[in-house]
Amino acid sequence: MEYLIEVKNLTKRFGGLVAVDNVSMGVKEGEVVGLLGDNGAGKSTLIKMISGVYKPDGGKIFFEGKEVKIDSPIKALSIAIETLYQDLALAENLNVYSNIFLGREKLRKVLKFINVLDNNYMHDESKKVLKRLEIEVPSLRNRISTLSGGQRQAVAISRSIYWNAKLLIMDEPTAALGVTEQKKVLGLIRLLRSQGIGIIVISHQLYDVFSVSDRLVILRRGEKVAERNVKETNPDEVVSLIVGAEKVAQRSD
Amino acid sequence: MADITITTRKNGLQKFFSQLGNRWAIIFLFLEIILFSIISPGFFSVKGAQVILINSPFILFLSLAETFVIISGGIDLSVGFVMGFSSVVSAKLIVAFVGLGMNDLLSIIVGIVITLCIGIIPGLVNGILVARLKVPPFIATFSMIGITHGISELLIKGSYIRNLPPIAGRIGNGSLINIVPGKTVSFFISPTIQRGDQLIEILPTVFVIPFIFILFFAFILKSTKFGQHTYAIGGNVDAAIRAGINVKTHLIKIYMLSSFFSTVAGIMYVFRYVTGKADAGAMFLLDGIIAVVIGGASLYGGIGSVWKTLIGCFIILVMENGLRMLGVPTFYKLIVIGIILIFAVLIDQLSPELIHREE
Numbered sequence: 041m042e043y044l045i046e047v048k049n050l051t052k053r054f055g056g057l058v059a060v061d062n063v064s065m066g067v068k069e070g071e072v073v074g075l076l077g078d079n080g081a082g083k084s085t086l087i088k089m090i091s092g093v094y095k096p097d098g099g100k101i102f103f104e105g106k107e108v109k110i111d112s113p114i115k116a117l118s119i120a121i122e123t124l125y126q127d128l129a130l131a132e133n134l135n136v137y138s139n140i141f142l143g144r145e146k147l148r149k150v151l152k153f154i155n156v157l158d159n160n161y162m163h164d165e166s167k168k169v170l171k172r173l174e175i176e177v178p179s180l181r182n183r184i185s186t187l188s189g190g191q192r193q194a195v196a197i198s199r200s201i202y203w204n205a206k207l208l209i210m211d212e213p214t215a216a217l218g219v220t221e222q223k224k225v226l227g228l229i230r231l232l233r234s235q236g237i238g239i240i241v242i243s244h245q246l247y248d249v250f251s252v253s254d255r256l257v258i259l260r261r262g263e264k265v266a267e268r269n270v271k272e273t274n275p276d277e278v279v280s281l282i283v284g285a286e287k288v289a290q291r292s293d
Numbered sequence: 294m295a296d297i298t299i300t301t302r303k304n305g306l307q308k309f310f311s312q313l314g315n316r317w318a319i320i321f322l323f324l325e326i327i328l329f330s331i332i333s334p335g336f337f338s339v340k341g342a343q344v345i346l347i348n349s350p351f352i353l354f355l356s357l358a359e360t361f362v363i364i365s366g367g368i369d370l371s372v373g374f375v376m377g378f379s380s381v382v383s384a385k386l387i388v389a390f391v392g393l394g395m396n397d398l399l400s401i402i403v404g405i406v407i408t409l410c411i412g413i414i415p416g417l418v419n420g421i422l423v424a425r426l427k428v429p430p431f432i433a434t435f436s437m438i439g440i441t442h443g444i445s446e447l448l449i450k451g452s453y454i455r456n457l458p459p460i461a462g463r464i465g466n467g468s469l470i471n472i473v474p475g476k477t478v479s480f481f482i483s484p485t486i487q488r489g490d491q492l493i494e495i496l497p498t499v500f501v502i503p504f505i506f507i508l509f510f511a512f513i514l515k516s517t518k519f520g521q522h523t524y525a526i527g528g529n530v531d532a533a534i535r536a537g538i539n540v541k542t543h544l545i546k547i548y549m550l551s552s553f554f555s556t557v558a559g560i561m562y563v564f565r566y567v568t569g570k571a572d573a574g575a576m577f578l579l580d581g582i583i584a585v586v587i588g589g590a591s592l593y594g595g596i597g598s599v600w601k602t603l604i605g606c607f608i609i610l611v612m613e614n615g616l617r618m619l620g621v622p623t624f625y626k627l628i629v630i631g632i633i634l635i636f637a638v639l640i641d642q643l644s645p646e647l648i649h650r651e652e
Contacts (some may be wrong), residue, residue: 084466104326115538115539125535125536127531129529129531129532129535129536130529130532131524131525131529131532131533132528132529132595132596133524133528133529133596134521134524134525134528135525138521138525139532142521142525142532142533142536142538143522143533143536143537143538144536144537145518145521147518149416155517156516156517156520157516157517157518157521228647241350
């Protein structure tokens, strides 16, 4: 099966430091790829090149088989690559549907020339997407500040899905959550996979990564040191790959 | 995920403050009106209400300016002196045009239009400093106080702006409807009356004009994309940027809007007092900010509304007028308003999250 997104020989330097060195990887539709590595291994830099925050110094990105230049976050959004950052980027003072539509508000005309927010439309559409993701929030008119961490994560995910994300990049999706909520978010990731969305998950929680991912890509000091099918590896091997205890590095294109 | 439920904890005290937090301002305003009606004879009367409304335009405009700026997460300390600057500029321009032989009304209209164009420049500068050059709003707008104040004084050169056309004063002291029984009815502009004529005035012009602005901009803030983005920037500027909102341009517009309202306040001052003064708005800066905060806005941004600010304004105006009618010196008003402000901030802090819940 062809890759939804494929990066080839991606490189990023900051002055003398090579943050990402010649990394190639791919994600298929309906596949979850776990991106693993210690702090400073280059995970964040790699996804920031995919989400348009950084410009690569070398290498190519292919999306749906075509080469693309992702030179801004807006460009990434326009080709349906959505990124969920750890801080979620929700406006806590706004309600649920306003956040889902933030920056892309649906307007309607009154008196034929005044554009006003179409709150009912945004409310109903948001309700549909939350339903599709089996997320329950008490009321979509509640401000984000009244929601729990898991609910906020769910709202952030629904926002990406509403705008038809094909590739979803999640940076530490379970980091700030309680155990029950972590489980729910993992369940949501599986649901999205079943709906054909490609997902890259960055996480330090090995257990979480193992429970949702199909494949693992392991980075160390900017280089890709291994790629493993989840079924053919175990946490012990992965930990030693992350810290570099074993010489098992093998390049795979 | 069907069993995610709301996890906000409510204990008795928080619940009490949250209930109070949403409504205390309006309750306080009613209590205030009732109190003054009882202890101050003549307070609860048409005349008493008219006096409050006549004194309202400056605080209304400046607090409207602050409402937008504070919700966006900033503050504009320059509104008072931009108001003074605009009063000087418009008064000088109108006098100059009349001096050139232009008709009175035309001089006023042209003077206003030019003043509005000049008056938004301080806001443009503030906006560029804050949004593009990352100067903290407090510093940027504080510097603008000095600049606008200095220029105003230079323009006046220590003297007094005289010879404004009388029509200006008739607008500033007129009412929406002015009736001289049996003789004339006029709108907005007060009629010339003879000795012995009775004059019935309904709603001062200086209140009607800001109120039209309030209606319009309450709508802008609540129901348009511009308003929504203002809240989003104040709530979480990173979220706004990532959502594709052009935050820099938006903030520049907000500070220009703030200067625009201050400029209109300055023009109102010219109509009301038939002169321009460099420090015309100096007294109203604090009242304007306090009205916004008493009304329930958060100084951290993201929370507030035009209607809440209006309630805050009237808490101050009623207090001021009530105390004045009792013959209490003005300093006491400052003390009382200071205490109310502390009370408002405490309520905001004691009711985390819940107060911010939207119904």
